[in-house]
Amino acid sequence: MPNIRSAVSGSALGMLALAALICGPAAFAQAEAEGVWPTRQWQTSTPEEQGMDSMALANLLDFGKTRSLDSLLLVRHGRIVLDAYYAPYTSDIPHRINSSTKAVVGTLAAIAHKDGLLDSFDHPVLDFFGDRSVADADDRKKAITVQHLLDMTSGIDWKEPLDGRPESVIEMSRQRDWIKFILDRPMSSAPGEAFNYNSGGTHLLSGIITKLTGMSAADYAKAKLFGPLGITVSNWWRDPQGNSTGGYGLALLPRDMAKIGYLYLRNGQWEDKSLLPPGWIDKVSHATVNMNMPRAPDLRYSNLFWALPDKHVYMANGYHCQLIMVLPRLDIVAVTTARDFCPLGRLADLISGAVKSETALPPDTTASNRLADKIREISTEKATETGETPGTAAAVSGRSYKFSANALNVKSISLILTHPSPHYDLELYASDPSQPSRRFIGPIGLDGLYRKADSIVGGVFATKGKWLNGSTFEIERQAVGMDELQKWTLSFDGDRLHLRGRDRAGREVSADGEAGG
Incomplete structure (x- = not known):
């Protein structure tokens, strides 16, 4: 012990x-x-002191490399036993948690109910938007409750398949009033009839929280959730009306993500206060809403959490493996941030498999050293190969190439390659044509290593580049702390530049630009 x-x-x-x-x-x-309460800071422990095997955790870190993890953190018995970061990501950079934001919004709705602001989870949703004219407000739409939004069973017509293009989210993002767009959607089924993944529904929840509290979901979180848990670093996107985005857009540090998981592991209790209402977490941990996923038939849903009931695991789950995973029977919280999908059941099994005892194991110097070496290895960036610098580098250095509207959203790009500090100047079209373009200036590593730009609202961009041949340059630009990696090839031909890469949906696209005057 x-x-x-x-x-x-x-x-x-x-x-x-x-x-x-x-x-x-x-x-x-x-x-x-x-x-053990990590309000001020987490206590740490060796895995063996908490009954876990360091060698198994070292192997888990190798598994993380195959899934493009940015971080992997494990808490057992209230203490961090593994806290690892994959270069170039580091522990001090907030990470976008994508749809794990939904679980935070659900938690805020639970707090509002605990505080008496939300009278019932069965309260009809349209009651909160009585000041709006809602299209097609038939009996089915009037029957939508807060609980239906929490369970993704509202019946609102919405196209956001978990394995496909989120058409409704894309369309919503182009609107000036997101809440109006969601409320005006037609109904595809009766509320409670079927699960249908819907980031619009959680955005309505964000709007409801604002109606109930008089503040944005972000500000309410700071007052009622982040504050008590000691979370001081966060940022959260907003819609054009100023509402915190309900389906995605929250950024947190992995150690703070773990605090949210720990609140759930401790059944809504934090220090001497109960933050969540009775029954809330029991409903999460015994989720019954069938997600109807043929490739993962065991997945269930409840209160904006995913669950694998057979494995006694539930989790907040964001696109590309932004996870807050709770394993109550093993007294574990696991957090991952990443840039690729991960097999949820396999990950849960690997974590569970590292548990060897409920009490302390004997020290294992060999395994501990292996784990320490593995943490150092993944946190140290390794240089990739670079090609020889051709004469083209001097010819194109500093020239600005301009593009008409294109699928990569590039408006102009200039590479300054012969300067003592190589850098780029990139201008991107805004996704909303009515908004101004965005400009980014940052360093480029030409030695096979990323160079990080200054932190901005969108994250920290790390960039490197290399010549593939005498006229083609490859650039990798990673949004560190997000799940984005831009990998472009730039083919120079006199005053013309042919640019190739993948769009957000992963499709190969290209654009042609010309050098400015």
Whole structure:
């Protein structure tokens, strides 16, 4: 059994010992963990002190490399046992958690109910938008409740398949009033009849939170969730009306993502306060809404969390494996951030497989050293190969190439390659034609290593480039802390530049530009 921290009082020690006598070591470990609160900072431990195998965790980090993880963090019995970051991502950069934002919005709705602001999860949604004229407000639309939004069973016609193009989200993002767009959608089924993934529904929840509290979901989170948990670093996108985006757009540090998971692991309790209403987490952990995914038939949904009931696991899940995974039977919270999809069941099994005991294991120097070496390895960027610099580099350096509207959204690009500090000047068309273009200036690594630009609202961009031949330059621009990687090839031919890459949907596209005057 690991040493009890000095913060535990003598009377608490007696209660812990009683728990061990009555219920055994599992209850003892959980009773001890309940006195560990990471509000100011997380306590850390070796895996073996918490009954986990360092060698298995080293292998888990290798698995993470195959799934383009940016980070992997594990908490057991209230203490961090693994905290690893894959270069060029680092622990101090907030990471977009994509649709895990939905679970945070659901948590805020639960807090509003606990605080008496939301009278019932069965409250009809249209009641909160009585100041709006809603199209096609038939009996089915009037029957939509907050709980239907929480379970993705609203019946609103919405095209956002989990394995395809999110057409409705794209269309919504082009509107000046997102809430109006969602409310005016026709109905495709009766509320409660079928699961249909819908980021619009969670945006309505964000709007409802604002109606109830008089503040944005982001500000309410700072007051009622992030504040109590000690989360001080966050940013959150807003729609054109100023509402916090309900389906995505929140950025947090991985250690703070783990705090949200720990709140759920501790059944909504934080220090001496109960933040969530009774039954909320029980409904999450016993999710029953069938997600109807043929390739993952065991997945269930509830209160904006995904669940694998057979594995006793539930999670906040964001696009490209932004996960807050809770394994209550093992007293574990796992957090991943990434740039690719990951197999949820496989990941849960690998984490579970690293657990060898409810009490401390003997120290294992060999395994501990292997894990430490693996953490150093993944956190150290390795240079990729670079080609020889052709004479073309000097000819194109500093020239600005301009593009008409294109699928890559590039308006102009200039590469300054012969300067002592190579850099780029990139201008992108806004996705909304009524908005101004965006300009980015940042360094380029020509030695096979990324160079990071200054942090901006959109994240930290890291860029490197190399010559593939005498006229073709390849540039990789990664939004560190997001799941985006732009990999473009630039083929120079006199005053013309042919640009090739993939759009957000992964389709190969191209654009042609010309050097400016």
